Amino acid sequence: MKKFIIPSIFVFTLFVCMLFFQNCTASKEAIANKSGAQLWGENCLRCHNTPSPTDFNDTQWKTIGLHMQDRANLTKDEADKIVTFLQSAN
């Protein structure tokens, strides 16, 4: 088992680096232009189902947005766009 661990970690690291550098060259505009709805779908789903915008009011979404930015390490731009989308759709 042990003899597989180091090669596995090496392959894992190489794979991550390849993906990382390949994506660094991709369009930054595509990221900047992502809508709040798109970010809501992509980020919330990683831990739980996407929430219904109507379940909370604007003030509550603001608080939940800050909570999720902290918990899920969202960037500030992502959190702001998601909260704005949820506030506009509730």
Add this chain to the structure above:
Amino acid sequence: MNFNRFILIWLLLGLSKSYAQDSIQSQLDAVKSEITDLKKIEKSHFMIRGFTQFGLDASSEDLSFNMTSFNPIILWRHGDRFLFESELEMEYMSNIFSLNLGYASASYLVTKGLVIKGGKILIPFGTFGEKFHPSWSNKLASAPLGFGHDGMVPMADVGVEVKGGVQVGSAKLSYAAYAVNGPRIKDGTEEPTEAGMLSFENMNDNNRNKAFGARLGILPLQNSSLELGGSVYYALPGSFKSPFAGDPKLKDLNYNNVTALLTALDLCFVKIIQPLSGVLDIKGQYNVSKISNATYFNPSDTARYTFQNNASSYYIQVAFRPSLLDNKVLKNFELVGRYSVYNTPKKSLWESEQSQIQFGLDYWFTWRTVIKVSYQINNGTMGGSGMSSMAGMAGMSANVILFHIATGF
């Protein structure tokens, strides 16, 4: 006379119409005012969220309602940058009610990609403890082996943390670094069969050292569907004084130089797969614990002994939910499977090799309310004294059918 009557009726109609218009206008104004109040973002806001779970566990030996838990999370936001949050863990299990503080921390958003926080924090060692432990996020009714009571993974501790998310090109980095009180090594004075095991969640430190740790996660794909992470945690878990200081025969047994190094790799892949009309969710974590050698005392035979204090655990979980189907019932089902393993140190009194397979079928009533039905196959062998129950197994050794309902609120 008729003309006067006509004028009177005309005046009355005019007045009533004007009154009706005023009434409608005032009602409209009231509704507008209510909407404006609702849309106004309060600078300071307090709210309670949380999650709860209730279930029935059935095995060949037992049939019991179990795991009744209620975990309110208190959130208080002040302005755009300050947040206080706290989770209370209320649980009734095996005829015992317990109330614990899951975490309680204050966070301040310093810049766009930097949050500092202090208090009792969730430890970002891998992802399960920090992100997937709530019962409505965890797709199965129990935690993987190695997590929870007598597990090898730190879940929460008192200290400070810096963390955040940063966009790098089209990829994203998720980072966290922290200093906490750290674990305490069990020296065998209280539970002889668990000598050498780490005990996390100590509100009071047992020495002047702090435990340090960090996690770096990379989300290399533009759609954030994949996250790969690595974690490290280092601590000196022994007390300065020998726990046997009063015993002349044993006072040389001391654990102040014992070191503990924990590492973990984690994986999370969640993506809508259009051809399959659903969401594929793959999660996993691999944990290794290395504690430097020390000599322990076995009170049952008054012998001293030592062992290589290395432990490891891992889990891999795959779930699929056909949420894009048109069928209103089928789209709410989710299939889940998980395999987890936990190996404790050989030649220790808590030596064991455990594995667990769990198959589950979930039904989602709403985005946060779920019924989970699963079958859990437990396998394990115990070494050592055989006196200790299997560590991290939550007291389950037979195969179990779990029927749980969980909701986030």
